[in-house]
Amino acid sequence: MKHPKIILGIDTSCDDTSVGVTHERRVLANIISSQDELHAPWGGVVPNLARRAHEANFPAVYAAALDQAGITETDIEAIAVTKGHGLAIALEVGIEQAKQLAHRLDKPLIAVHHSEGHFLANFAQDEAGARAPIDPEQVIFPALAILVAGGQTQLVQVNDFGHYEVIGETVDDAIGEAFDKGARLLGLGYPGGAELAQTAEQGNPQAFQLPRPMRQSGNLNVSYAGLKTALLRLVRELQAKAQANIDSQSEPAELSQTVIADLCASFQAAAVETLTYKVELALEQFGYQQVFLGGGVAANQLLKESLSEITKKHGAELIFPYTTQLCRDNAAMIAVTGWLKADENEFVTNLDELDRDPQWTLPS
C-alpha cells in the first residue's frame, strides 16, 4: 500500500470534539470544539451530554478542519481515530464517525492510543514544516515521557516508537483532576485548573504547608488524593476562623482574594513538586537524556519551569510541543500518530471489530 501522507485525525476521548488534518507531520488543521460551558453546571463531564454534543458538533468540526486545511474529502488518504484511553460513550462517537468515513471514502483506518498521541505531539510541525521541537530521528532511546492530563499522570519510559513502559503513575487522582478538584474546593468554577494556576500567580506558594505525599514510597508513583483532602481541611479551618472574626451569624464568611491566591499558589506548588520530585528520581536512576512533556497540564507554566530546571541540572533536554493547542486534547496529534503507525502498517484490518477501549494501556 502507498504510504498515506494526508491523514484525518479524530479525537472524542472526553469533552472536546476535535478533527485535525496533517500532511505527514505538518499540521494543516486542528479544530477543537470545547464543551466546557455545557458541563460547567455539573462540575465535570457528564457522559450523556458529552455524547450528544460530540454527535451534534462533529459535522461542523469536520467541515471546518477540511476547510482550514484547504482540502476536500477525496484528498484524505487515511483516517486515524482515538480508541482509548478515555470516556467510553464519548470515544464511541469518534470511532463511529471514523468507521463511516473509512467506508465511504474507502480509506484505511488507524486506531490510536490517546496517550501515545500526547507523546508524539512533540513531533508535530507547523503548516510550513517548521517549529517542531525535535525530529523522530533525533530521539535518544530510552527517553522519558511525562504525560500529565485530566485523566492521566504517568512517567513513561519510551524504548522505541510504539514501545512504552510505565515506570510511575498516580495511585489515585490524576494531576489535572487534582487541579480541577482543587479549583472546585476554592470556588473557582469548572474546569478551573487553568484558573487556579492563573490565580496562583498573585499568591505566595509558601503561605500554607500542604503535603507532598509518596516521597518515601520507594518507587516513582505519585498520589494526589491526600493533597485534595488537605486543601479541603485547610479551607474549612480558614473559613471557621474568618467566621469567628465577624459578628454576623447570618452570612457565611468568605475568604479574601489574598488568601485564595495564597491557597492556589501553595496548592500548585505542592501538586507540581509531587511530580517533579519523582521525575528527578527517574533521571537519577535511569539517566535519560531527553524528557518529553505531553497532556493538558503541560501548559502549566510552573510545571514547565520546574521541569526545565531539573532536566538542565541532570544534563537532559526538556521537550514540549510547539503550541499549547497540541498539549490539550486535540486530533492533530492523533493524525501525526496515525501517520507514524501507517509507516509500520498498523491499520485496522476489520472495521466492524474496532471497538473503544476506555482503559487501554500503552503498548509495550
Add this chain to the structure above:
Amino acid sequence: MLKGAIITSSPEETQRFGALLAGQFVEYYGHQPVVFALRGELGAGKTQFVKGLASGLGITKLITSPSYTLVNEYTFKLDGQTVPFVHLDAWRLPELTDLESVGWSRFLASQAVIALEWAPNRPAEVLSQNITQIVIDFAYGKPKDERQLNWTSNVELNFDSIIEDTNLGAKFIPEGEKL
C-alpha cells in the same frame, strides 16, 4: 444486621474495613450483582474504601480514581469463575437513570460487584431493593484523619469477624447507640 456505623482513624483503616466488608458478600459474588453504594464528600474516603474492597476481592491491579472515565472495570477470580468488578463514579450524573449511559444494565447482567460513588445528597432509595446492596455514608470526623461510616444493607451481615479483626483499629458502633 441491617444498620450500623464505624469510625476509622486513618485511610489505612478505611481500606482495611473495605477489605473485610468484601468478605461479607462472598456467597453472592458471581451469582448476582452486589452494589456497594458509597456516599460522601470529596476526600471523605470513598476511593480508599474501594481500594480496600478490591484488595479484599483479590484484585492486585492499581485502583485509581474513576473521575475521568467514570467507569473503571476490573475482574477477579472466585472458584475458577471470573467475576467483573466495576468502579463507578456517579458524582456527575445529573440523574441516577443516567447510570444507564455508562453501562449499568450490562454490569448488573454480568453479576458484577459494583462500587458506586455518589454525591452526598443523593437519596439511597433509588437503587432497586431487588439488588443486593450496602449503602455507606462517609462523613468527616473532628480529628484530621477520622471518618465516620454509616451503613445500611438489605441483607443480613455478620460483623463479628470485623469487630474481632485486631488489625482494624476502628470503633464499632451498634445500631441505635449514639456516637
